[in-house]
Amino acid sequence: MKLASLKEGGRDGTLIVVSRDLTQAVTAVHIARTLQAALDDWSNTAPRLNALSESLNAGQVVGAFALDMADLAAPLPRAYEFVDGSAYLPHVERVRRARGAEVPASFYTDPLMYQATSAGFLGPRDPVVVPSEEFGIDLEAEVIVVTDDVPMGVTPAQASEHIQLIGLVNDVSLRGLIPGELAKGFGFLQSKPRSALSPVLVTPDELGEAWHDDKLHLPMRTWLNGEWFGEADCGVDMQFSFAQLVAHVARTRPLTAGTIVGSGTIANQDTGKGASCLAEQRTVETLRDGKPSTPFMKFGDRLRIEITDAGGASIFGAIEQTVTPPKA
Template sequence: MTQAMHFSTADGRRLVGRVEGESVVAAFDAPAEGFVPADDAWRAVRDANGERFAIADVHVHAPVLPRKILAIGLNYMGHVEETNLAKPEVPVVFAKWSSSVTGPFDPIVIPHEETRTDYEGEIGVVISKRAYRVSVEDAWDHVGGITALNDVSGRRAQLETPMRQFTVGKSFDTFTPVGPVITSVDAITDRDRIAVRTVVSGEQMQSSTSDHLIFSIPEIIEYLSRGITLEPGDLIATGTPGGVGDERKPPRYLVPGDVVRVEVEGVGAIENPVEAER
C-alpha cells in the first residue's frame, strides 16, 4: 500500500512523504497545493529515501489543497430515506470553497451564527489527470487516490435561509477536514466496496460501504466531467451515509468539546476536535 502525507516539521519545512507505519519518509518539498497525485508525484513518493520522521513529531496537513471541491448530496439510500426526499435521478451536486479545507487533526470551528453544525463522513476521491467527458469505463484511470473527509455542514445557513445557501453552509472555514493521507488506487483491494464510518465523541453515527452509493464513483466522474474539466488535485466528496445529526430524533449537532472521527477503509482516520469561534 502506498500512502502520501503532506506535513510540516518542527523546523518549519513543509514536505510530502511516504507513510511507513508510524513514520513518514520525506520525498520532496511540498508545493502550495500539497500532494497532487499525478503519476510522476506517485513515483517520487514510492522512491522516497529522504529523512525519516515520526508522524507523532510532525504536523499533518490536508494532503491536497484543491482548486475545486465537488460534492454529491443524497448519494446513499439511508440518507435519502432519513430526509424523506425522493431518490435522485441524477447526482445532486454542490460546491465547497477550497478555503474550507483544514487538516485531519485540526479543530472544526463553529461560527458565532451557526446553531446547527452537522457531521458528514465521506470517501474523498482525488483527480490525478485532466478529465473531460470521461466514460464510466475510463473513470478510475483519472483517479490518483482516495482520502477521508468530513463534509461539515452548517444546517442553519444551508437550510433555514429562503434560497437554501448550500455553498455558504458547507464552506465555513475549517468545514472540510481532509486526510490524513491519500492512498493510491492500486492499493485499494475492492474499489467497489470501500467502508466509511463516523464516530462523534465515542458514539458511532454512520457506517456504510461504497457499494451502497446510488451513483458509483465512476458514474459521478462521468457526470461531473460533462462540460466541467476536472483538474489534477480536484477533490470529489462522494456523499454521506444515513445517520447525520440533523435527522436524528432529537437532533445531534456538533458542540464545543466534541471530537469527530471519520474512518475510510484503506486510508485511516481523521479526528477533529470541535471548538466555538472566539
Template structure:
C-alpha cells in the first residue's frame, strides 16, 4: 500500500492511501471514524490498523474516495517524532571525503553513524524550497528513508524489519558552505541542514519491496534530475549498512517510537558536492529538482528565493 497525507479543496488535511494512480482514500472518512485522520496516530497502532484497512471495501464512487486531481499531496508524515540521517553508502563517503582531501575514517567501517536533523522542517512533494539567504552552495541529496512503525529498544539487526512500517524518498537539502564552516568545530551539520528536509510523495509499506531484497538493501534504481538533466544514478542494493543495522545502532539504550524517520544517507553520485561543481553548478532559484526511486515514485520540488 501507498500511504499519503493530502489537503482537500476545503483546506482540510487528511491521511489515507492510494487506490490507483488517479484516486485516494480518506481513511478516517471511509472507515466512518474507525481509523484516525493522520499517519502519526495510525502508526501508533499500525499493526491493528493495517488489518482494519483490509476489511474496507473501496469503490471509486464510495464516500471518502477522491480523485487525486482534487487533492494536494503533502509530506506523507508531516510531523515525524524525530529524524535521524545516516551515512551508509560507501561510494558517497569516499568521494565526498576525497574532494576535501580526506580518507574514510576507520570508524566508519565499524558502525553506522548518524546525526539528528530538524524534524519540524519537513516539506513534501511540490513544496517550494526557499534557498537559505546566507548560502551560495545549495545542494540536493538523493536518499531513501524508512519509517518506524513499532516501539522497540535494543533491537537486533535481524529483528529490525519487524519495526519498519515502510519507505519513502528523502531529499536531505544541504547548504554546503554553511555546513563546511560549522563542521570544522566537530559537532556535525546543523544550520547547513536546518531549513528543510523533503519526503514523499508517499510511504510504501515494506511488504511491497520484499521481493526486491538484494544484499543489504533492495534492487531499486535511484535517480536525480535538475531541470530535466540526469545528474545522479545509483542503486539501493549498493548500500554498505542495512536499515536493520541502522535501527540496531539507533536503538542501543534508546526506545524508538512509531513515527520516527531514518535516512539512508546519500547514494553514490547523489549530490552536487560529490559530482563537483564542474559537472553542475550549485542550485539556484527556479531550479526544478526531481528525485526518482523505483517503486517509490518521483519527488519534485522547485527552489525559490
C-alpha cells in the first residue's frame, strides 16, 4: 500500500491511502488520524489500511478523490527521529581521494551515521528556503525506511522485520558550512536544514522483486533545471543494508515507531551513471580535471528526484522543489 498526508488537520497532517498509480486517494481518519498514529499501533492499523488500499485500487471506495501532489505535506511532517547514513562507499572513497586521504578500514565494517534533523520535513512540492547562496546549496537524493518500534540490541535479521515503509528524501546540505562544523568535532548543525520527503511512502510488498536483501534495486533518477543529472542504482555498491543500518542505530537504544533511517547519497563506482548530489559530481570533476566545474545551486534552480518501476511508472511520486530565499 501507499500512504501520504494532506496539508490539513494540524501540523502532523491527515493520513490518506493513495492508489498504486498515484491518481486517487481516500482519507483514512477512521483508522488513524495521522501516519504517526498508525505507526504507533501498526500491528492493528496496517491490516485495516491495507484492506482500504485494496478497495481503493479496485475502484470500490466511496469518497475517493483525485490526488493533487500540491496538497501533500511530507508523509511524516515531523518524526521522532531521523538518522542518516553514508552506506554508499564509492562516494566516501572519492571524496577522501580528492583530498588525499585514505578511507579508514572501519568504514567497511561499521556504518557511518549521524543524527539528522527530524522536527519538520518539507512536503514534496515545498521550496528549499536558504538564507544565502553562499552557503553551498546541495541536494542529496536518498532512499529512506521507516520503522515501527525497534527493541534495543536487535540483530540485522530481526531489524529487517521492523522496516515497515520505504520512501525517498532530498537531504538538503549546505556544503559551505560543513567543513567548519566538522572541524569542531561535534557533527552537523547549521549545515543541515530541513529535508523533503517523497509524496508517498510504500510498504515493501509494493516494490516486488525490486526490494530484496533489505535494499532497493532500482535507479535513483535526478534532474536539475529540467536536465538529466544522474541515475545511480540504489541496489549497487550499498555497503550496508537497511537492516544493518537499523541494527546499528538500535545497538544501545530502542527506536520509536516512526523512526526514519536514511541510506546516504546514492553513488556507484560507475560514474557514467551520473550523481545524486552536487558534491559527488564536483568530486568526480576534481579527480578528473583538477578542479570542479559544476556550481552549487542558486535561487530559482529546480530539482526533481524520482524512482520509477520497470514499466516507467512513478513509485513514490517525485520530489520537485525550487531553491528560494526567505520571504522579506
